[in-house]
Amino acid sequence: MTILQIFSGASNFVEGVDTAFVLIFGVSFFFLFGITAVMIYFIYKYHKSRNPVATQIEGSNTLEVIWTVIPLIIVLVMFYYGYKGYAVMREVPEDAITVKVISYMWDWDFEYENGKLSKDLYVPLNKAVKLELTSLDVIHSLYIPAFRVKEDAVPGVANYMWFIAQLEGSYDILCAEYCGLRHSYMEAQAIVVPEEEYLAWLADFDPEVKDPKGLEIMRANACMGCHSLDGAKLVGPSFKGIFGSERTVIVDGKTTTVVADEDYMKRAITDPNKEVVAGFQPNLMQSYKKIIAEEDINHIVDYLKTIE
Ligand SMILES: [Cu+2]
Secondary structure (H helix, E strand, O other): OOHHHHHOOOEOOHHHHHHHHHHHHHHHHHHHHHHHHHHHHHHHHOOOOOOOOOOOOOOOHHHHHHHHHHHHHHHHHHHHHHHHHHHHHHOOOOOOEEEEEEEEOOEEEEEOOOOOEEOOEEEEOOOEEEEEEEEOOOOEEEEEHHHOEEEEEOOOOOEEEEEEEOOOEEEEEEEOOOOOOOHHHOOEEEEEEOHHHHHHHHHOOOHHHHOHHHHHHHHHOOHHHOOOOOOOOOOOOOOOOOOOOEEEEEEOOEEEEEEOOHHHHHHHHHOOOOEEEOOOOOOOOOOOOOOOOHHHHHHHHHHHOOOO
């Protein structure tokens, strides 16, 4: 992200948020320095050597009115600009495209209207995008600093946010709600491309191959709390590139290697403590044989085959 992208309105909310920010910051800055300057001046002016007898002031209606009314006006002005910037954020235009955001420890999945899933958020330039936020476990918060938007993803609550991206480029997405061990790694990119490019990207997917159903089942069974898709080692091994790779496993205390084919992956789910992946603890993963139907286990295996 360049300085240009930060300051020149990467989204339609930059102006409103920055106006409120600069106003509040400016007022605070003015009073911090103003009050400090007056304080220093009074220390000098009313020093005992220059002003040996203090004046007792018994109250002044004029002063009371001034220091009540002026702060009241300042606070109302701050509120006006803050509210003006915020109100539009809750009014989603009717032609907005919808992207579902599924957050979980510790990653984001973005699901588009046609069922395509992605790890980075793709959005078309100059089009309203509504994000529908859900969480599968704890509270997360989707934060795109360059767009000046942030909204909590709360389990069991349907929350939303929207924006219009106005500059092509790639912008950081962060989690702004502390959510555990890998909170700080819960990042992604918002990738803004011209609309034709976005539509081409969106159409380029084969639902048969991706089998997002398998991912859904894994999420519903909290597999992703122990396994990552991106190579990160959590409680269990990452699924990245698992299909067809050689796994070093310990069987009855002896180390051997097996190729992770369909059969191996099914065994790993239904009888995980028979072949224990080297470098990981046995008995952490339970057998899902009686918990997940065989058909659904097949969906999981089909999905695992696609994770490169
Ligand atoms: Cu989080």
